[in-house]
Every structure is written in structure tokens, then in C-alpha cells.
Amino acid sequence: MLELRAVGFSYPGASAPALQQIDLRLGAGECLGLLGPNGAGKTTLLSLISGLLRPDQGELRWCGEQAERPLLGIVPQQLGFYAALSVRENLGLFADLYRLRDAERRTRLEWVIHSTALEDKLSRRADRLSGGEQRRLNFALGLLQPAPLYLFDEATVGVDAQSRLLLLDAIQALTAAGKAVIYTSHYLDEVERVAQRILLLQQGQVRLDLDKQQLLGDRHGLLLEWPGPPPAGVRALLEALRLDVEWLPNGCWIEQLDAAALARIAEFVGTQAPLPSLLRFGRPSLEQLYLHFSGGQL
Structure with missing residues (x-):
């Protein structure tokens, strides 16, 4: 589905590249756990994949060809909803932006509301939700977009333990349905649960890229x-x-x-x-x- 070949990127005026010689392949139904310390280049990599940035070196290919970037489902670190609107109004607005209609619209809205446990919050203004509830709304808006690839960047920060399990179940449902996922989090137990592959970035370079079972092995x-x-x-x-x-x-x-x-x-x-x-x-x-x-x- 997605292939990066020797991709590099530098921010203007930076003393070192943000990313260097990144090679990555991602298939349908696969969840890649993207790990690395702060400043390793994780968000920069997601920004390149989503089209917010363009690589300085290398190439990014979709489906084996330099085809047009497909629609992406994105849950960013920053909150991306309208604070003065209610939860229901935000969901309806984004469903319009995603051009969801009729049965597909109803089905996806029901699924994301259930997956993020927002049933009893629909009439609340977004800016009056707790921090964890706002994260859940942010998550729901990203899930609402029908897409072959979903990007999650620290999506569960501040979410309570019970809600976090619901959100992780939703990610596993995506991969079970054949969707590709890139998931980055400092909660490594989350990554261990949802990812099939682990990619570790350090100082803008790939330190390792392994199947999770190969990495964890059967050592006791x-x-x-x-x-x-x-x-x-x-x-x-x-x-x-x-x-x-x-x-x-x-x-x-x-x-x-x-x-x-x-x-x-x-x-x-x-x-x-x-x-x-x-x-x-x-x-x-x-x-x-x-x-x-x-x-x-x-």
C-alpha cells in the first residue's frame, strides 16, 4: 500500500536532518508501531505521509506507483475539532466534510460514537468536555473518515484506562477489516497490543524495523x-x-x-x-x- 525509499527531510535552519534515508513498506491490514524518543522524527514522518510536508530526498509511493495520495484517517496530537460546537455537531460537520451519505453515514457515525464511548456526551459543547473526553472526540473524528490508511499520533494521551481499551479495540477492528495503521505512542503497552511490526526511530534514522513476534521472541x-x-x-x-x-x-x-x-x-x-x-x-x-x-x- 505504501512504500518510502531513502526518504529524507530537513527543517530550514536546523543543524541536522529531521529524517535520513527512511525505508518503509506498509501493507493492507498491518499496524506499524512507530517508536522513538521525543525529537526522533515520528511526527515529521507522519507529516510526510499525510502530505503536510514534502520530502527533500527519496520518494514516497502509493500502491507500488507514484499514484495520487489516498484519503487518510488522521488522529493528531493536537485537538482538531470546533470548540463552540457540540459533540453531535462536530461529528455531523466532519461527516459532511468526508462526504458521508445515507446508510454509510449512519453506520460510521454509530460505530465511532460507540467505539469512543461518546453516547452520553453528544449534546455537550466540545470545549466543556474533560481533557480525556476531548481526546475521545478527536479520536472519533479521525475514525469517521473512510480510508485505507489511518495515522495515530499520541492519540490516547490523557484518556482513562477503560476508554483507552475501547479505542485500542477500534484500532484492532480497523486492521481486521484490512486497513493499514501507523500508531505512535509513548504508552508502549498500547503499541505492544495493537502493532504487528515495530519501527524504532532515533535521531531521524531507523534503528530497527522488525515483526513484533520476531522482536519479542519466545525468550523467558x-x-x-x-x-x-x-x-x-x-x-x-x-x-x-x-x-x-x-x-x-x-x-x-x-x-x-x-x-x-x-x-x-x-x-x-x-x-x-x-x-x-x-x-x-x-x-x-x-x-x-x-x-x-x-x-x-x-
């Missing part, structure tokens, strides 16, 4: 963290067990340990003071891997 291990330095004796125990250990500032990540080693470690740390502030067994989370690959940069 034990993560231990303490409020301060680990108790005396922990390092000696792990060395005696000859385990593969990655030491962290206040803890460690232990890979490939069997049931007997897990029992020994749990028994030992349970008798030491202080007790761990975190003890988790399983595969590494996307957040752990992101911090590892980005050198600890949030």
Missing part, C-alpha cells in the same frame, strides 16, 4: 528490581547458578533459567531485606526492549 526470564541496590549475596548466588544475567541499576534480568533455579532464586530473595519492588517472570516486554535498544532514552 526473570526480572528483579529493588528500591535500592540488590541485597548482598544476590550476585554470588546467580554466579554460582551460572546463569545468563544482565545487571540493571537496581536489579537484573535473568534469561533461560529452569524451574530449579527459579525456585532457588525466589527462596533466597524472599529471605533478604529489602524485598524486591518488582519480581516478574515471563518474556521481556516491549518497554524493556525499547529502553535497551534506545540506550535508556525515554
